[in-house]
Amino acid sequence: MLLSACSEQRSSFLDPGGPIAAAQRAHMIEVVGWTMIAVLPVFVLVPLMLWRYRYRNDKARYTPDWEFSGWLDLLMWGVPFIIVVVLSSMLWKSTHALDPYKPIASAEAPLEVQVIGLDWKWLFIYPELGIATVNEMAFPVGTSVSFVLTADTVMQSFVIAALAGQIYVMPGMRTQLHVLADEPGDYEGENMQFNGLGFTKQKFRALAMTPADFSAWVEEVRSHGVALDEATYGRLAVASTGTQAHDTLGSPQMPADALYFNAVEAALFEGVLHRYMRGTAVPPALQPGAVGYLPPPAPTGESQ
Numbered sequence: 001m002l003l004s005a006c007s008e009q010r011s012s013f014l015d016p017g018g019p020i021a022a023a024q025r026a027h028m029i030e031v032v033g034w035t036m037i038a039v040l041p042v043f044v045l046v047p048l049m050l051w052r053y054r055y056r057n058d059k060a061r062y063t064p065d066w067e068f069s070g071w072l073d074l075l076m077w078g079v080p081f082i083i084v085v086v087l088s089s090m091l092w093k094s095t096h097a098l099d100p101y102k103p104i105a106s107a108e109a110p111l112e113v114q115v116i117g118l119d120w121k122w123l124f125i126y127p128e129l130g131i132a133t134v135n136e137m138a139f140p141v142g143t144s145v146s147f148v149l150t151a152d153t154v155m156q157s158f159v160i161a162a163l164a165g166q167i168y169v170m171p172g173m174r175t176q177l178h179v180l181a182d183e184p185g186d187y188e189g190e191n192m193q194f195n196g197l198g199f200t201k202q203k204f205r206a207l208a209m210t211p212a213d214f215s216a217w218v219e220e221v222r223s224h225g226v227a228l229d230e231a232t233y234g235r236l237a238v239a240s241t242g243t244q245a246h247d248t249l250g251s252p253q254m255p256a257d258a259l260y261f262n263a264v265e266a267a268l269f270e271g272v273l274h275r276y277m278r279g280t281a282v283p284p285a286l287q288p289g290a291v292g293y294l295p296p297p298a299p300t301g302e303s304q
Contacts, residue, residue: 009205010162011188017208018180020098020164027094034083034090100167104144104180111143114269115158117151117169117191119239119289120198122158125269131221132228135242136258138207140214141184147177150273152237153289157193160206166192171289172276181208201241205258224253225260232261233268234296237288 016022053060103110114125124137139145149158151169159166163179181187191202209217226232226249236245242257254260275282284290 009186009188013161013165015162017185017187018163018182019104020179021162023094023098024165027090027098030090031087034086038080038083098165100165100175100177102178103146104178106142106144106180108140108143110146110178111139112146112148113137113139115147115149115169116269116272117149117153117156117158118237119153119196120191120202121236121240121242121245122189122191122202122204123236124204125264126218127264127269129218130262130264131218131225132261132264133221134236134245134259134261135204136207136255137189137204138209138214138217139181140211141181141208144178144180147179148269149175149177150269151289152272152275153239154195155193156191156195156202158189159192160187160189162187163206168193172273174273179206184208184210184213196239198239198241201243204242221260222262224251225262226251227263228261228268229263229265230268230271231296233265234288235298238293238295239289 010017013021013024013028016025051057112127114127116123116125121134122137123132123134125132147158149167149169150173151171153171155168155170157166157168158177160179162185163181164177167175167177169175185208187206187208189204189206191199195202207217228236232249235248236259238245238248240248242259246254246256246259250259275286282290284292285294287293
């Protein structure tokens with residue numbers, strides 16, 4: 001918990017930036033506290049009994065015919081039973097309270113962000129704003145963010161640990177996650193499912209901003225972004241890290257490890273989602289995560 005404060009970028013639920021991660025930390029502390037009721041007596045009593053009943057201690061009572069103690073059995077089995085019941089009840093309540101599909105109440109209208117997991121980067125689409133980004137997403141403080149997620153490659157695990165728990169994303173499947181930040185901050189997001197050589201680079205920045213800063217960020221994306229159409233997406237979907245994709249599609253005005261897009265093609269997310277739902281196998285040449293994938297050719301005069 002102390003070491004989590006050593007990094008400027010918040011990357012652990014032990015240093016929460018929102019109500020979900022704070023509830024997860026409180027739940028963990030409660031679980032550890034209840035578990036210690038059974039664990040601490042073992043660590044304390046075992047050395048004490050070894051010392052008390054050591055070979056040379058003539059004062060220790062010797063009872064070779066002792067067989068049974070009802071009170072001792074009740075204590076040994078009753079306490080763990082009560083702990084299991086309490087922990088099970090707490091887990092049941094937390095599972096429902098922290099359901100990733102459950103919207104988070106906030107004074108502002110929720111912000112929808114569509115997420116597509118690629119090799120080895122995350123694409124964030126803001127359908128209401130007409131922009132998209134890679135490996136960097138921003139949102140206003142105090143606003144519930146409604147993530148709708150899928151993948152266009154192998155299964156991946158999406159997490160912003162300081163804001164919410166992890167959730168798996170798979171091709172042809174849609175899932176949801178809600179997050180909310182209580183204060184401005186730079187939060188680390190990542191993929192926790194190994195998916196190849198670029199796995200360690202598949203991280204992104206989740207930036208919680210004031211409403212004014214978020215509006216400025218949106219204008220910056222619109223000003224410095226490039227169009228995200230089917231051809232651009234096809235080249236983005238090639239297995240590459242965010243930095244490598246920036247070398248192919250980015251501009252000097254964009255951050256070195258992120259991409260900005262404007263003029264996002266409508267229904268891009270739905271098109272990716274339904275690629276795997278047509279009842280026939282997707283040819284490798286058309287599947288970004290497959291060996292043999294053939295991206296659309298670059299426009300004339302533009303480097304690959």
